[in-house]
């Protein structure tokens with residue numbers, strides 16, 4: 001068999017029929033045809049082989065519909081399963097042409113009625129079947145690639161829609177949260193304007209302070225929201241520089257003590273392990289620690305203690321912040337790293353619900369992870385682990 005030749009696998013139990021077909025193909029003008037003859041379906045399946053990914057030895061199957069080990073259309077299924085790309089032409093007797101038509105409906109390319117076959121007819125049918133099958137295969141492949149492109153595009157659209165939905169929810173919550181301090185400002189400003197100097201100095205001061213604190217909380221909300229927006233659009237720069245973490249943490253503890261002292265909360269800072277210069281982004285690390293320590297102070301009762309551990313390991317550094325505050329209900333813990341999520345037990349304690357989302361983004365930017373252990377009414381421990389980069 002040469003590669004240019006057309007190799008036919010004839011499945012026919014009748015030797016005389018097989019010989020006749022062989023004779024038709026011996027005609028000098030049809031030299032490219034080679035015929036391999038088997039008598040049973042099982043032999044044909046063996047001849048085709050198991051591995052359908054290897055190109056098949058044959059170009060076409062000529063199939064008699066009455067075989068000792070398979071009858072009628074039954075033979076089609078296993079052959080098509082074993083060699084899905086091989087065209088099949090069925091051979092039938094004059095009295096079961098209907099069966100042959102049914103075979104064509106089920107996937108055979110053509111049928112030939114025995115006794116009516118001659119060289120021309122046989123060769124024409126074989127060539128036509130091969131062409132038609134190739135055309136169908138191309139169409140099928142095209143269809144498949146079109147289908148997967150449609151699926152891919154649909155997935156992209158769904159994702160874009162989800163992102164859009166997330167953005168519009170984000171904007172709507174943000175506008176809602178800005179309205180509260182804005183209203184407070186309007187109200188206080190209105191009192192001051194309409195007071196005709198009847199207000200005591202203390203009252204005036206209280207209104208001014210209300211305005212100041214509303215402006216402060218609005219500006220915090222806007223800063224936090226714009227940080228999240230920046231991170232979501234992939235514009236969070238992580239500039240690694242060598243940091244002396246003990247100095248760095250001491251400075252942050254000093255900063256947070258200003259607020260903690262108002263509630264008489266003690267912050268105890270410890271470090272363990274061999275301190276090494278750490279490669280990290282100062283601004284992002286500041287966001288992480290200020291938010292976690294700030295939360296610990298905010299959600300702890302007066303006169304309590306916060307323990308802040310810095311642990312140096314060979315491959316990682318660990319920040320652990322433990323408080324004895326209000327804790328977080330277990331079922332709500334996972335969502336708290338999503339923007340605007342606040343636990344149900346915060347009561348009147350003010351907040352934006354953006355701090356932990358920011359912390360998570362900064363931890364991600366360092367390739368680290370954050371975990372939380374907390375029990376409602378007992379306290380919370382946040383643990384940040386960042387890999388050491390050399």
Ligand SMILES: Nc1ncnc2c1ncn2[C@@H]1O[C@H](COP(=O)(O)OP(=O)(O)O)[C@@H](O)[C@H]1O
Pocket residue numbers: 291295296299323325326327328336341342343344345346350351352353354355356357380
């Ligand atoms: N140390 C903590 N103790 C108790 N609850 C906490 C603590 N830290 C965070 N939370 C809960 O997680 C929520 C989200 O925190 P965060 O994103 O910082 O927003 P918030 O502005 O409300 O503090 C908080 O509203 C609170 O319910």
Ligand SMILES: [Mg+2]
Pocket residue numbers: 291294295351353354355356
């Ligand atoms: Mg917070």
